[in-house]
Amino acid sequence: MLSSLSLRVRIFLFFCLLGFGGLASVGVALWFGYSRAIETTVANGFTFAAILAAFLILGLTVSIWLLFDENVAKPIERLAAQMRTRAHAGVDGALDMQAARYLGDLAPAASAVAQQLTDTALTTAQAIASETARLTAEKARLTALLTEIPVATILVGPSGQIVLYDGQGAEVLAQLGVPRLNAQITDYFDPSSLGAAVSKLGRTGMDVTFTAQSQDATQSFDTKLKPMDGGGYLMVIDSQTLDISPDAARPLVYDFDLLEQRKGAAEMDxxxxxxxxxxxxxxxxxxxxxxxxxxxxxxxxxxxxxxxxxxxxxxxxxxxxxxxxxxxxxxxxxxxxxxxxxxxxxxxxxxxxxxxxxxxxxxxxxxxxxxxxxxxxxxxxxxxxxxxxxxxxxxxxxxxxxxxxxxxxxxxxxxxxxxxxxxxxxxxxxxxxxxxxxxxxxxxxxxxxxxxxxxxxxxxxxxxxxxxxxxx
Incomplete structure (x- = not known):
């Protein structure tokens, strides 16, 4: 019966309960106060009535608040969170209608909107699924090709951050630290030797061949820097002279969005x-x-x-x-x-x-x-x-x-x-x-x-x- 009532009627009933309950509390308090006044004094009776009315109204208010919180406020909060997960986190599935059963038509309306969003997202996903599969296959072929080439490849962005590395590049970085996208290349290689080569690259715009030193100066690498359009450079290291297991290759790791990263962004608070x-x-x-x-x-x-x-x-x-x-x-x-x-x-x-x-x-x-x-x-x-x-x-x-x-x-x-x-x-x-x-x-x-x-x-x-x- 209650579940068939609209949300407006339900809230109206809460206020009715509060109003009539308040009147009843005052009436009961006055009756007890009157009885006490007969036995003692009028002032004592009115004081008792006021205190009793205050406690009854307070108890009534807390009880109604608990009912409102359990049947309206919490379900609305839960329904909003469920809709947000579907709108922004890509979560599928029906809304919890049982939790929102006292919200009138709000829950079915929210469910309809969520279903429409899901249907639209599904149509879009189906449209791009084949293209995604094609790109995935191309990436797998590119990864296999780079793994077979006996060089380690590391792409460095304009701000000196690592944007891409292949399997051999991962092995080189692993010898110098923990491989990490977006890490500064100087976390792995000596800034002085690398910096001189990068400066020459900027001046000439031509490939630069040099010997890169590890940051701790315990290892050296035959390296070529190739300039990239839009800034940054490709770091190619001859991996034939390195102790790299051919079976230890890892996937191609990259994030080209890092190329668009603003200089100085990392220095912000x-x-x-x-x-x-x-x-x-x-x-x-x-x-x-x-x-x-x-x-x-x-x-x-x-x-x-x-x-x-x-x-x-x-x-x-x-x-x-x-x-x-x-x-x-x-x-x-x-x-x-x-x-x-x-x-x-x-x-x-x-x-x-x-x-x-x-x-x-x-x-x-x-x-x-x-x-x-x-x-x-x-x-x-x-x-x-x-x-x-x-x-x-x-x-x-x-x-x-x-x-x-x-x-x-x-x-x-x-x-x-x-x-x-x-x-x-x-x-x-x-x-x-x-x-x-x-x-x-x-x-x-x-x-x-x-x-x-x-x-x-x-x-x-x-x-x-x-x-x-x-x-x-």
Missing amino acids: ILDRPLRSLCYSVFDTETTGLLPHKDDVVQLGAVRVLNGRIIEGEHINQLVDPGRPIPPGSTKVHKVTDAMVRGQPDIRKVGKRFHDFSRDAVIVAHNAPFDMAFLHRQAKDTGVTWDHPILDTVLLSAVLFGASERHTLDALCERLNVTIPTELRHTALGDARATAEVLVKMLPMLEARGLITFGQVIEETRRHGRLLEDLN
């Missing part, structure tokens, strides 16, 4: 930078227990997100020797055994590698204080400072879906249609990948809420900091 312009290092850890002050990491996984997409080929999936037995209860959760971590590097080495992997990036995790606590504990021995900006997907979920919703990783993945393969759940890389996919879907949703810059998002998440306190 990070709080003023748009969310899309930032690089994110998304990670997760598996541990011997749930106490960061005494337990240890047994596995660390991380992926990188750049320009709103996950960079395939750039990840960490590393077992860690905790230097102590792993409790059976913990192994039951993450499946990491003592035999698996025997002979693996300790958290100091793995932490240093992850620190390099996350250079110039925002670190992201689900319940970040928990995972970061393990890294901070070892920071002194590792010789690094964890001063990266941090984003927590628990808080981002609260911003987008409301604090009253569930904010576990499983709930968030279900809400955003992100699938974690069963065999990868509670593995560091599997959970890191899922968190990264969730982040990618939430970025456009945040922008749609008017949260464009990193500073705006941080300011909004601070309102929900209590959630992390409760989790930890």
Whole structure:
């Protein structure tokens, strides 16, 4: 019966209940006050009536507010969040009509709009599917071709950032550090020798051949720089003289949008930078227990997100020797055994590698204080400072879906249609990948809420900091 009423009628009934309930409360209070006045004094009776009326009206107001919040406010918030995920995160599926059953025609109307958006998106997707398949096949052929050519190729943008590297280029970079798109090329090669060659390239506009030195001056590479239209250059390294396994080639990794990156953008205050312009290092850890002050990491996984997409080929999936037995209860959760971590590097080495992997990036995790606590504990021995900006997907979920919703990783993945393969759940890389996919879907949703810059998002998440306190 109630579900058939319109939203306007339903709200009208709330106010009627408030009005009639208030009148009834005053009437009851006056009756008891009159009875008390007969037994004592008139002043005492009126005072008692006023106090009783105030408490009754207050109780009535709180009760009606709870009803309104449960049957109108929360469903509207939930419905808005579901529509936002479909409009901006590409999530398919029907709206939860049961949760919005008391909102009258609003829920069916919202469902119709969502279905229309889905149908339109499906038509568009079908139109470009064949073209995408063709481009994917061409990319695979190009990757195979570049892998067979005995040179390492690295494309460097006008601002000195890495825009592309092939399989051999990845191997060269891996010998000097952790391969990363958007990293400065001088993170890997000596700025003086490279800078002189780049200057000559700019003056002559001709190819420049020189010997590139690694940043630590322990390695040298026969290198040719080729100028590119619009700025930047192609760095070609003779890989025949390098110790590169032919079976170790990785996919072609690139992001040509980096060529359009404005010079000096990276020097902006990070709080003023748009969310899309930032690089994110998304990670997760598996541990011997749930106490960061005494337990240890047994596995660390991380992926990188750049320009709103996950960079395939750039990840960490590393077992860690905790230097102590792993409790059976913990192994039951993450499946990491003592035999698996025997002979693996300790958290100091793995932490240093992850620190390099996350250079110039925002670190992201689900319940970040928990995972970061393990890294901070070892920071002194590792010789690094964890001063990266941090984003927590628990808080981002609260911003987008409301604090009253569930904010576990499983709930968030279900809400955003992100699938974690069963065999990868509670593995560091599997959970890191899922968190990264969730982040990618939430970025456009945040922008749609008017949260464009990193500073705006941080300011909004601070309102929900209590959630992390409760989790930890």
